[in-house]
Amino acid sequence: MTEQPFLRVNDLHVEFPTEDGLVRAVDGVSFDLRKGETLAVVGESGSGKSVTSQAIMGLINRRAATITGQVLLDGDDLITLSEDEVRARRGRRMAMIFQDPMSSLHPFYRIGDQLIEAVRVHNKVSKAEARNRAIEMLQKVGIPAAAQRVDDYPHQLSGGMRQRVMIAMALINDPELLIADEPTTALDVTVQAQIIELINELQAEFNTAVIIITHDLGVVADIADQVVVMYGGRVVESGALHDIYYRPEMPYTLGLLASVPRLDQDRSDRLDPIPGNPPSLISLPAGCVFCPRCVYQENVYGDACLTTRPELLDAAPGHRVRCHIPSERRKEIAQEALRVLAGEGK
Amino acid sequence: MGVYVIKRILIMILLLLLITFVTFLLFNALPADVARLTCGKTCTDQTLELNRIRLGLDQNVLMQFWQFFKGIFVGRTYTGGGSVIECPAPCLGYSFVRNEPVLGMIGARLPATIFLALGAFILFLSIGISLGVYSALRRGKLQDKTVMGISLVGYSLPSFFIGLILIFFVVLKWKLLPFPSYVQPWENPVKFLQTMALPWIVLSILYATFYTRLTRSQMLETLGEDFIRTARAKGLSESVVIRKHALRAGLTPIVTAAGLDLAGLLGGAVITESIFSLPGIGAMSVSAVTNPDQAVLIAITLMTATFIIVANLIVDILYAAIDPRVRLT
Numbered sequence: 001m002t003e004q005p006f007l008r009v010n011d012l013h014v015e016f017p018t019e020d021g022l023v024r025a026v027d028g029v030s031f032d033l034r035k036g037e038t039l040a041v042v043g044e045s046g047s048g049k050s051v052t053s054q055a056i057m058g059l060i061n062r063r064a065a066t067i068t069g070q071v072l073l074d075g076d077d078l079i080t081l082s083e084d085e086v087r088a089r090r091g092r093r094m095a096m097i098f099q100d101p102m103s104s105l106h107p108f109y110r111i112g113d114q115l116i117e118a119v120r121v122h123n124k125v126s127k128a129e130a131r132n133r134a135i136e137m138l139q140k141v142g143i144p145a146a147a148q149r150v151d152d153y154p155h156q157l158s159g160g161m162r163q164r165v166m167i168a169m170a171l172i173n174d175p176e177l178l179i180a181d182e183p184t185t186a187l188d189v190t191v192q193a194q195i196i197e198l199i200n201e202l203q204a205e206f207n208t209a210v211i212i213i214t215h216d217l218g219v220v221a222d223i224a225d226q227v228v229v230m231y232g233g234r235v236v237e238s239g240a241l242h243d244i245y246y247r248p249e250m251p252y253t254l255g256l257l258a259s260v261p262r263l264d265q266d267r268s269d270r271l272d273p274i275p276g277n278p279p280s281l282i283s284l285p286a287g288c289v290f291c292p293r294c295v296y297q298e299n300v301y302g303d304a305c306l307t308t309r310p311e312l313l314d315a316a317p318g319h320r321v322r323c324h325i326p327s328e329r330r331k332e333i334a335q336e337a338l339r340v341l342a343g344e345g346k
Numbered sequence: 347m348g349v350y351v352i353k354r355i356l357i358m359i360l361l362l363l364l365i366t367f368v369t370f371l372l373f374n375a376l377p378a379d380v381a382r383l384t385c386g387k388t389c390t391d392q393t394l395e396l397n398r399i400r401l402g403l404d405q406n407v408l409m410q411f412w413q414f415f416k417g418i419f420v421g422r423t424y425t426g427g428g429s430v431i432e433c434p435a436p437c438l439g440y441s442f443v444r445n446e447p448v449l450g451m452i453g454a455r456l457p458a459t460i461f462l463a464l465g466a467f468i469l470f471l472s473i474g475i476s477l478g479v480y481s482a483l484r485r486g487k488l489q490d491k492t493v494m495g496i497s498l499v500g501y502s503l504p505s506f507f508i509g510l511i512l513i514f515f516v517v518l519k520w521k522l523l524p525f526p527s528y529v530q531p532w533e534n535p536v537k538f539l540q541t542m543a544l545p546w547i548v549l550s551i552l553y554a555t556f557y558t559r560l561t562r563s564q565m566l567e568t569l570g571e572d573f574i575r576t577a578r579a580k581g582l583s584e585s586v587v588i589r590k591h592a593l594r595a596g597l598t599p600i601v602t603a604a605g606l607d608l609a610g611l612l613g614g615a616v617i618t619e620s621i622f623s624l625p626g627i628g629a630m631s632v633s634a635v636t637n638p639d640q641a642v643l644i645a646i647t648l649m650t651a652t653f654i655i656v657a658n659l660i661v662d663i664l665y666a667a668i669d670p671r672v673r674l675t
Contacts, residue, residue, distance in 0.1 A: 090578070
């Protein structure tokens with residue numbers, strides 16, 4: 001653990017000025033990631049998880065947004081590097097796959113040409129060499145008859161196959177960081193598991209650092225080492241996988257866990273959604289951002305929830321929580337909630 | 347693909363037949379008596395009747411149509427009125443106003459129109475697409491608003507206004523160019539360019555404004571697509587992202603519009619040709635209307651229709667070349 005993390009995100013802020021006001025899409029996000037590790041970023045739509053990942057990749061137009069903080073990729077701060085320097089790293093040292101494989105590939109170009117393009121942006125190699133690399137990579141991601149499929153157009157492939165092509169394209173230059181933004185959301189359930197398995201295998205083979213962005217806690221359990229839970233543009237809880245699953249403390253995390261369907265539950269039991277809607281990122285509540293939806297807020301003395309922003313504090317080594325509820329009480333609430341989830345006393 | 351093209355060409359021929367027939371019906375319904383118009387000043391009832399027979403106007407529309415149609419393949423002989431007039435195949439009719447076969451008249455007028463259309467086409471497409479991309483990339487900024495404002499003004503100005511203003515300032519007041527008088531480019535290239543410059547500019551202003559707006563909206567749409575984000579994530583430079591990925595994806599409607607516009611221009615830019623006294627198809631149709639010449643009008647209508655139909659076919663084939671998802675069947 002003395003090794004310097006490959007990626008360090010430090011107090012990242014992303015703000016978009018709009019006609020309705022300033023949108024604080026990402027508000028002080030920090031985390032570390034080592035090679036070979038997988039970090040899951042979890043949260044609802046609008047929690048800032050996608051913007052965080054795009055800010056790391058440098059995919060947010062610097063003229064359209066104010067980005068501050070640090071994104072240290074192997075020691076280099078991507079926020080202060082020039083756009084050309086960031087671009088030279090994009091697709092080579094860090095790569096990204098996206099939610100919708102149907103629309104993420106260019107419909108007018110053969111997948112082979114799109115892969116060859118990805119190789120040749122960063123490597124001075126002949127078209128033939130790049131094509132061989134493309135076929136090799138397509139085989140690696142499990143595309144049957146890759147030597148023939150390389151000349152297919154995206155519309156000739158199924159959704160799962162297209163996501164495999166996206167993964168092949170992302171990993172073709174052997175990047176050290178892979179960001180997967182909801183890679184399975186648009187796919188069939190059976191295909192989802194295959195894609196997650198594929199990412200896992202390739203990560204082990206290439207020792208890649210992986211950030212997986214998802215709202216699917218089932219996926220998280222399969223793949224993550226570390227988990228960051230985001231809400232309203234900020235981190236509300238972070239820790240190792242077992243911290244989040246077995247010792248969660250933040251009420252929002254409890255809410256997420258409660259909204260996962262379970263097969264072992266009686267079908268008459270309805271899912272417990274978190275009441276209310278995510279906050280508007282333009283007019284965030286003055287106190288705890290989650291407060292308006294929190295069912296445990298009476299456990300906080302006074303009106304701190306409404307007036308004071310809670311800090312992200314260590315609850316245990318490596319486990320950080322942003323909540324006003326006293327630590328002991330939080331643990332009691334969480335254990336009680338987990339017992340209910342496990343199907344007792346409901 | 348081959349089968350598709352053959353099928354389309356067959357349909358095209360049928361369509362042209364239909365258009366010819368409808369054109370005949372329309373001109374037949376006109377109140378003007380063509381026989382009288384071609385009769386001359388000293389017109390007696392006898393010559394009028396002979397004229398009518400010579401023009402085939404004594405027969406019903408179907409027969410007239412058949413004569414015309416047959417003439418295209420085997421030529422046509424107009425008899426009656428003492429003289430015999432030969433119109434060799436392919437005969438698109440005979441102008442009794444000008445006393446020559448229509449085909450030759452069109453042949454003499456076509457170069458000016460083709461040069462005007464092609465020159466303007468290249469100009470307005472390159473200007474329109476570049477400005478559209480430029481505008482889209484600076485969306486909402488001052489440059490974008492300026493380009494959009496100017497293009498709106500340009501789009502609203504009628505061509506005769508732009509043409510006359512240009513002649514007034516460039517030719518008459520500043521004497522930058524000689525007064526337009528058309529020569530074929532192989533006779534005097536410099537004079538040709540001097541004459542064509544202003545008409546090209548007029549048509550470019552007229553059409554480029556439309557293509558600027560079209561390209562801008564297409565670019566704004568495609569720049570928001572997921573595959574553009576993918577292209578950026580690969581580490582491609584912004585210019586490759588725009589040219590190779592965004593513009594290519596937004597090209598289809600531009601190709602459609604451009605194909606039809608080119609076909610339309612080849613059918614004669616009536617106003618522009620008239621203002622700059624270019625001896626083109628457009629100017630010829632104007633004189634064929636004011637000095638009624640049915641044969642010429644029918645031939646021009648047919649020619650323009652053919653251009654449009656052929657352009658449509660080419661556009662459809664280009665579609666398939668641009669977008670692999672389009673299947674030609």
